[in-house]
Amino acid sequence: MAILNYTTTVDAFKTVSEIEYILMKHKAKSIMKNYENESITGLSFLIDTGTQQLPIQLPVKIDECLKVLQREKKNSSRSNIKATREQAERVAWRILKDWIEAQMALLDIEMVSMQEIFLPYIEIKGQTLYQKLSEQQFLLDGQVI
Secondary structure (H helix, E strand, O other), X not given: OOOOOOOOOOOHHHHHHHHHHHHHHOOOEEEEEEEEOOEEEEEEEEEEOOOOEXXXXXXXXXXXXXXXXXXXXXXXXXXXXXXXXXHHHHHHHHHHHHHHXXXXXXXXXXXXXXXXXXXXXXXXXXXXXXHHHHHOOOOOOOOOO
């Protein structure tokens, strides 16, 4: 299986800037980056629903991406797979940018709302909605949060 963007040479900081521009063009507010060891590890922003602003937390799982690149390099005949942390960072951010572009295209044709797109990433009391539901094993007992 070929990993999307596995050969990208676009720096993660450039990709994050592109993501910020896409989000800003679609009315995201207060875009903030999270850093760790000189790497961008996450992106947070607000979306305005008209009645409130919802905090969104987009994680980028660089370590997980690195594990997949390493596995692909080991199991593939393609010798051009770079399985470094720097490459994993570039690939993870580039894939996230592609996903956001696709989601914004759906938004542009009014198939979805911003809330629908980013529902799993809405932050409630320090956790995303996805994380909260995952802790509950996705069992809905009438109370999600």
